[in-house]
Amino acid sequence: LLYTLGQYSRFVRPGMKRVEAKRSDNLSVVDALKNDMYSSYINEATQQVVIIATNSRTVKRPFTFKVENISGNTDLEFTPYVTSEGDNMKAYPKIKEGDVFKIPPLSVVTFVSGSGDISSVTTVKEEDKNRDIHIQPNPVRDEVTVSSGSSIKNVTLYDVYGKLVYRQSDINEKICKLSLSGLLPGMYVVKVETDNGCKTQKMIKK
Numbered sequence: 001l002l003y004t005l006g007q008y009s010r011f012v013r014p015g016m017k018r019v020e021a022k023r024s025d026n027l028s029v030v031d032a033l034k035n036d037m038y039s040s041y042i043n044e045a046t047q048q049v050v051i052i053a054t055n056s057r058t059v060k061r062p063f064t065f066k067v068e069n070i071s072g073n074t075d076l077e078f079t080p081y082v083t084s085e086g087d088n089m090k091a092y093p094k095i096k097e098g099d100v101f102k103i104p105p106l107s108v109v110t111f112v113s114g115s116g117d118i119s120s121v122t123t124v125k126e127e128d129k130n131r132d133i134h135i136q137p138n139p140v141r142d143e144v145t146v147s148s149g150s151s152i153k154n155v156t157l158y159d160v161y162g163k164l165v166y167r168q169s170d171i172n173e174k175i176c177k178l179s180l181s182g183l184l185p186g187m188y189v190v191k192v193e194t195d196n197g198c199k200t201q202k203m204i205k206k
Helices: 003-011 029-033
Strands: 017-019 036-043 048-055 061-063 077-083 101-103 107-113 118-120 133-136 143-158 164-168 173-179 186-194 197-205
Touching (some): 003 077, 003 186, 101 107, 133 186
Antiparallel strands (some): 036 048, 061 101, 077 107, 143 164, 143 173, 143 186, 186 197
16 A cells, blocks of 8 residues: 555654554464554654554454553553545544544554653563564665575565565575565565574565
């Protein structure tokens, strides 16, 4: 979804810390591409939580969430900013943890907590701390470098519909460069196969 670029560029700023977003349905990353995807961030400068939800379906999706492992305000309120066919980052009434928000079809919604709501983020668990896969730069324009602590076998990219759009095989190096100038702007999932198994990471193409 091209909507994703606008939401990320506005609400996910340099220096923000990505934190774990657990799904209750336990979908894999590739399966989630065909349904809905979530990511979450901490802005330590403004003491805010930012959650981004992407709905790739053609129907509304009920969404509820709970924030854990933070100190500060335990009764957080979030303002949803909706980008869809009918809305352009429109702010909707605030919701609280546990409330149900219906995400419009083919849309991106960013939930932003109030400034200063978090007094400490030292206990927040970062997403996949043991991951040794690095993708730089991200967002990317034409060329991206994938590096790993172990030898990379194959790199595969999937679009938001779960379709395979790029594959580089038999790399057998710890660093490789991918030429992505032919890809359309949007969000992709990068699947990296190494000697230690398979790992995935989201990537934004400008």
